[in-house]
Every structure is written in C-alpha cells, then in structure tokens.
Amino acid sequence: MSAGLLYALAGAALFAFGVAGLILRSHPLRKILAFNVMGSGAFLVLVGLGQRDGTADPVPQAMVLTGIVVSIAATALALALARRQREHGNDKEERDA
Amino acid sequence: MLDPLPWLILLPLFWATLAFVRGPGRGGRLAVAGLLLQLALAGGLARQVAGEGERVYAVGGWGAPLGIDLAVDGLSAVMLLLAQAVALPLAVxxxxxYAAHEEGARYFWPLAGALLAAMNALFLAADVFNLYVTLELLGLAAVGLVAASGGAGPVxxxxxxxxATLLGSGAYLLGVALLYGAYGSVSLSILAPLLGADAPLAVFLAAALMLLGLMLKTALFPFHFWLPPAHGGAPAPVSALLSALVVKASFYLILRLWLDLFAPLATVAAAQLLGLLGAAAILWGSLMALAQTRLKMLVAYSxxxxxxxxxxxFPLATDTGSVASASAIQGGVMQALSHGLAKAAMFAAAGTVILSLGRDDIARLGGVSSRLPLTLFTFALAGVTLMGLPPSGGFTAKWLLMSSAMHSGQWGWVVVMILGGLLAAAYVFKVLRQAFLPVEAGTQFKPVPRLLEWPAFLLALASLLLGLRAGEVLGLLGAG
Structure with missing residues (x-):
C-alpha cells in the first residue's frame, strides 16, 4: 500500500468520526470540533489521493489551503453563534430565577 | 461596456464592502443602484448567450488548470437573471x-451583498472545487443573515x-477529493468525458456523497428539518432571499451535476428515489403548512x-427518451424560476402584514383585506403560482412536468402534482379566509409605506406573467 493511500484511508476514517460527532453530539462546542475533524479528514483524502507516482501534486495542496481558510471562517462564525446562544440561555436562566 | 462575467461577482462585493465601511444599517441605496446594474448585466449576458451560445472567461487571464475559469451557458444565464430579478425588488x-423596523438591520446590506456575490459566482463556476468554495460562502452569508436579528430563537x-450546511458541504468536498483522486482534475468540462469513458467505484461513492450533501443543503425531505425555523424566524427580507434564491442555488448544482457530470452513472433507481423524496416533500410540506398557526411558518413549510x-x-428526465426528458428539465427549471419569484413576493407580503399588525397569528388576520388590500392581493397572486393555475409560471412548470410524465407513462407523479396543487390551494385559502374576516376589536393597523407593498406586488406579478413569456425563457435555457 502506498503512503498516499494510507493517508486517504486515515482521512476517510477521520471524516466518518467527524460526521458521527456532528450528528450524535448535542453540545455546540463538540459539534464545532467534530466539524473540524470532518474537514481535516476530507483535506487528508484530497492530499493523499492527489499524489501521482509518489510525488506531491501542488494543485490539491492549493485547494486544501483554500479549504482551510473557508473552514476557519466557518468555525469562527459557529463559535460566535454558540457564544451568543449561551448568553441568551444565561439571560433566560436569570429571568427564570 | 463591462464584461458581465467578472462584474456580476465583483459588483455585489463592491457594494457589500462599501456598506460595511459606511456602518451599521447603511448602504441600502448603493445596493439598489448596484443591483440595477447587475440586472442590466445579467440581461445583457442572457442576450449574448441566446445569440452566441456558451462562453468561458479566464479570471485575470489565467485559465484552467492553474487559474480559474468562469463559464456561462443557458441554464446559468437563466439562474443569474432570476437571482438579480428577485434581489432588486427585495432590496427596495x-x-x-428596515426603516420601519430596525432590528436585524445592522449587517443586512454587507451580508446580502456577500450572498449575491457567492451565488453569482456559483452559477458561473466551471469546476467542482470552485463550486465548493462558492457553496460554502453562500452558506456562511445565509447563516449570518438568519442570525442577524439576534434573538434566542433566530440564533x-x-x-x-x-x-446542516457545513455537513452538506463537507460531504460534497469529500466527493470532490475522490473525483480528483480518480481523474486528477476538477474541471467540469474535462471530467465529463472521462467519467463517460470509465468510472471506478470511488466515483460512484463521490457522486453519492456530493448529491447527498447538496440534498441536505436544498432541504429536500427528509433533510428539511433546518429550513422552517431558519426561514420562518428570520426578518422578512432575509426569509424572502433564502427561500427564493439560496435553496435554488444548491438545486442548480444538483441539476448541473446530474445532467453534465454524472449522466453516465445515473440509474433509473436513483432517479426514482429522488422523485419519491420529492413527492414526499410535496405532500408532507403541504400538510405541515396547512397545520401551522403562524403566517411565516406556513410560508416556510410551503x-x-x-x-x-x-x-x-429527475425520474422524468432519466432514460425516458428525448421528448419527455427535455420537457421535464424545462418544467423543473420553470418551477425554480416561478417559485423564486412567487415565494419572494409571499414572504415580503407576510412581512408587510406583520409590520402593520405587529403579530403573525393566522387566526387573527381579520381586516387585512380592507386595510392592506394590495398586500393581500400580492399574497393571493403568489398563491396562484404555487397552486399552478394558468396563466402563471407555476402552471407552465407543472404543465411541462405533467406532460413529460404522461409521455413517459409515469402516471403516479401526475397524481402527486394534482394533490400538491389542491393542498397548496387549501393553505393559501386558509390565510385568505381569515384575512377577509372583519377587523378584530382593539386591533391597530400601522400604516405601511408604499415602497413596502409595491416591490412585493411586482414580484408576484412577474411570477404570474412568467407563464406568458415562457417561450423566451425556455429558448434561452436551450441555447447551449
């Protein structure tokens, strides 16, 4: 088995863990972490399968860089929303108390 | 003369950035001006495509494979025209x-601009990775718009x-990775012949992942769970943008992949499954709409x-012969267009009612007919399209789909469409019946500005008149 395929299989496993976490976990922070695991899995597949005859192909590397930027933006938005949701939850608890 | 291909993406980014710099809630007039220009560009582009067929534009002079290509054909020209034609009245x-109701106005204009730039880029993208980036940007802008009003429910x-949208694009991205691994390219035009020649198992997996991710983003039953609270809870202009355009963008992508890229892999069983999910969505969504007690939730379930x-x-266009399949594709695209216009009008009308009454219980709409006649007329006209009555665009769409079903002998879909039309009539009349009741004692109608009522009316009118101009739209769709 080539190193590239090994990376790709590891990536597929990470992707599956991430999807499971995203669906099964209810806490927003865990969901956000799961999304990042899922994204890293997809990037690993992209880089792993992108190797031709043992040499690295620059195109998937560039795509993964773009993908990382996108997923950082998504993570930031998700964290901001989760925090906002928590603040609303606290307000409600105070009102109830 | 500006070249429409890059400028349809740059213009909304330009006014979005300026609106952000000018501060919270500012930049609306600039957005309207920008959208006017965008509509003119999309119209010019449509004429160009109708005359000369499809074309490709290399961004910055750097074409694929190192640079990025933008491409336009009949389908993308039609969708671009829809996006600008819906967004312009909605901006007005x-x-x-937001002049009457400041909540949620803070970042509306920058986010709306980013949303339109991402959507136009999606319609013009020529490779599957670029499509992923635009899809993700579109989702992030849409989520920002939903959260903008800031209450606990919207957040x-x-x-x-x-x-939901991140899970969807994650699955799509994994599909892209598998495609790249199999063929070493992400360009739609390079991939299509390669897929036709030889498709290893990984490519079937890629197709399934990409389609599943996009179905989640399009909110196809049973993946619709996220849509009603997001669309029903957002401020009316946002609901209208999301329901009319954003779900159509991921549908456009499914259609493009199914017709261009995965056509050699498409099986009748997969197509029938998509059709069955669609049929379940029609029945379940209509029944849920009928059961709602709040106006915007009813519109969202619709x-x-x-x-x-x-x-x-999909079942009508896969392995059914050229006549049935052409008419099915035309019907599906027509449905996307007429629903886009009608649903924008309907959400806008619902927003006007809520602003004036200060509530959105369907049971307490009495008096809307006498105090907001134009808005109620707008709601009813949009309803005509949803029911599929002539001469509306919805009628043309359903007619094309039904004739395709009859041509290929798939009568079951005809029954579903007729049932869906009847249920649509039931939920539209549920609203109209309440609106014609006399004014409840103690109800105050706040006067609403004319600029709130007329844009919605124009959208509803456009959805109705679309049926009369269907020939031209379908001609453009067929032009490459």
Whole structure:
C-alpha cells in the first residue's frame, strides 16, 4: 500500500468520526470540533489521493489551503453563534430565577 | 461596456464592502443602484448567450488548470437573471422594511451583498472545487443573515442551519477529493468525458456523497428539518432571499451535476428515489403548512413542499427518451424560476402584514383585506403560482412536468402534482379566509409605506406573467 493511500484511508476514517460527532453530539462546542475533524479528514483524502507516482501534486495542496481558510471562517462564525446562544440561555436562566 | 462575467461577482462585493465601511444599517441605496446594474448585466449576458451560445472567461487571464475559469451557458444565464430579478425588488423592499423596523438591520446590506456575490459566482463556476468554495460562502452569508436579528430563537435556528450546511458541504468536498483522486482534475468540462469513458467505484461513492450533501443543503425531505425555523424566524427580507434564491442555488448544482457530470452513472433507481423524496416533500410540506398557526411558518413549510416539485424532474428526465426528458428539465427549471419569484413576493407580503399588525397569528388576520388590500392581493397572486393555475409560471412548470410524465407513462407523479396543487390551494385559502374576516376589536393597523407593498406586488406579478413569456425563457435555457 502506498503512503498516499494510507493517508486517504486515515482521512476517510477521520471524516466518518467527524460526521458521527456532528450528528450524535448535542453540545455546540463538540459539534464545532467534530466539524473540524470532518474537514481535516476530507483535506487528508484530497492530499493523499492527489499524489501521482509518489510525488506531491501542488494543485490539491492549493485547494486544501483554500479549504482551510473557508473552514476557519466557518468555525469562527459557529463559535460566535454558540457564544451568543449561551448568553441568551444565561439571560433566560436569570429571568427564570 | 463591462464584461458581465467578472462584474456580476465583483459588483455585489463592491457594494457589500462599501456598506460595511459606511456602518451599521447603511448602504441600502448603493445596493439598489448596484443591483440595477447587475440586472442590466445579467440581461445583457442572457442576450449574448441566446445569440452566441456558451462562453468561458479566464479570471485575470489565467485559465484552467492553474487559474480559474468562469463559464456561462443557458441554464446559468437563466439562474443569474432570476437571482438579480428577485434581489432588486427585495432590496427596495428591505430599505423600507428596515426603516420601519430596525432590528436585524445592522449587517443586512454587507451580508446580502456577500450572498449575491457567492451565488453569482456559483452559477458561473466551471469546476467542482470552485463550486465548493462558492457553496460554502453562500452558506456562511445565509447563516449570518438568519442570525442577524439576534434573538434566542433566530440564533438557535442559525446554529442549526450552519451545522446542516457545513455537513452538506463537507460531504460534497469529500466527493470532490475522490473525483480528483480518480481523474486528477476538477474541471467540469474535462471530467465529463472521462467519467463517460470509465468510472471506478470511488466515483460512484463521490457522486453519492456530493448529491447527498447538496440534498441536505436544498432541504429536500427528509433533510428539511433546518429550513422552517431558519426561514420562518428570520426578518422578512432575509426569509424572502433564502427561500427564493439560496435553496435554488444548491438545486442548480444538483441539476448541473446530474445532467453534465454524472449522466453516465445515473440509474433509473436513483432517479426514482429522488422523485419519491420529492413527492414526499410535496405532500408532507403541504400538510405541515396547512397545520401551522403562524403566517411565516406556513410560508416556510410551503417552500419545503415546492422544493419537492423540483426533484420530480429527475425520474422524468432519466432514460425516458428525448421528448419527455427535455420537457421535464424545462418544467423543473420553470418551477425554480416561478417559485423564486412567487415565494419572494409571499414572504415580503407576510412581512408587510406583520409590520402593520405587529403579530403573525393566522387566526387573527381579520381586516387585512380592507386595510392592506394590495398586500393581500400580492399574497393571493403568489398563491396562484404555487397552486399552478394558468396563466402563471407555476402552471407552465407543472404543465411541462405533467406532460413529460404522461409521455413517459409515469402516471403516479401526475397524481402527486394534482394533490400538491389542491393542498397548496387549501393553505393559501386558509390565510385568505381569515384575512377577509372583519377587523378584530382593539386591533391597530400601522400604516405601511408604499415602497413596502409595491416591490412585493411586482414580484408576484412577474411570477404570474412568467407563464406568458415562457417561450423566451425556455429558448434561452436551450441555447447551449
């Protein structure tokens, strides 16, 4: 088995863990972490399968860089929303108390 | 003369950035001006495509494979025209809406601009990775818009929407990775012949992942769980943008992949499954709409139902012969266009009612007919399209889909469409019946500006008149 395929299989496993976490976990922070695991899995597949005859192909590397930027933006938005949701939850608890 | 291909993406980014720099709530007038220009560009582009066929533009002079190509054909020209034609009246509406109701106005214009730039880029993208980036940008802007009004309900809905949309694009990205691994390219035009020649198992997996991710983003039953709270809870201009355009963008992508890229892999069983999910969406969405007690939730569930019609085109267009398949594709696209216009009008009308009455219980709409006649007329006209009555665009769409079903002998879909039309009539009349009751004692109608009522009316009128101009639209669709 080539190193590239090994990376790709590891990536597929990470992707599956991430999807499971995203669906099964209810806490927003865990969901956000799961999304990042899922994204890293997809990037690993992209880089792993992108190797031709043992040499690295620059195109998937560039795509993964773009993908990382996108997923950082998504993570930031998700964290901001989760925090906002928590603040609303606290307000409600105070009102109830 | 500006070249429409790059400028349709740059212009909204330009006014979005300026609106952000000018500060919270500012920049509406600039957005309207920018959208006017965009509509003119999209119209010019449509004429160009109708005359000369499809064309490709290399961004910055750097073409594929190292640079990025933009491409336009009949389908993308039609979708671009829809996006600008819906967004322009909605921008005029949004200015009046946020002048009367400041909540949620802070970042509306920058986010709306980013949303349109991402959507136009999606319609013009020529490779599957670029499509992923635009899809993700579109989702992030849409989530931002849902969260903008800031209450506990919208923030929870936005977070749920974000998780659904991220899961969808994650699956899509894994599909892209598998495609690249198999063929070493992401360009749609390079991939299509390679797929036709030889498709290893990984490519079937890629197709399944990409389609599943996009179905989640399009809110096809049973993946519709995130849509009603997100679309029903957002401010009216946002609901209108999301329901009319954003779900159509991921549907466009499914259609493009199914017709261009995965055509050699498409099986009748997969197409029938998509059709069955569409049929379930029509029935379930309509029944849920009928059961709602709040006006905007009713309209949001009606979106779930109307999305179902879009997916009926797949069983009708796969392995059914050229006549049935051409008419099915035309019907599906027509449905996307007429629902886009009608649903924008309907959400805008619902927003006007809520602004004037200060509540959105369907049971307490009495007096709307006498105090807001134009808005109620708008709602009813949009309803005509959703029911599929002539001469509306919805009628043309359903007629094309039904004639395709009869041509290929798949009568079951005809029954579903007729049932869906009847249920649509039931939920539209549920609203109209209440609106014609006399004014409840103690109810105050706040006067609403004309700029709130007329843009919605124009959208509804356009959805109706679309049926009369269907020939031209379908001609453009067929032009490459």
């Amino acid at each position: 509406y949004a200015r009046a809406y 929870t809905a936005a977070l749920r929407y974000l998780m 979106t779930v139902a109307q999305i179902g019609y879009l997916f009926l085109l």
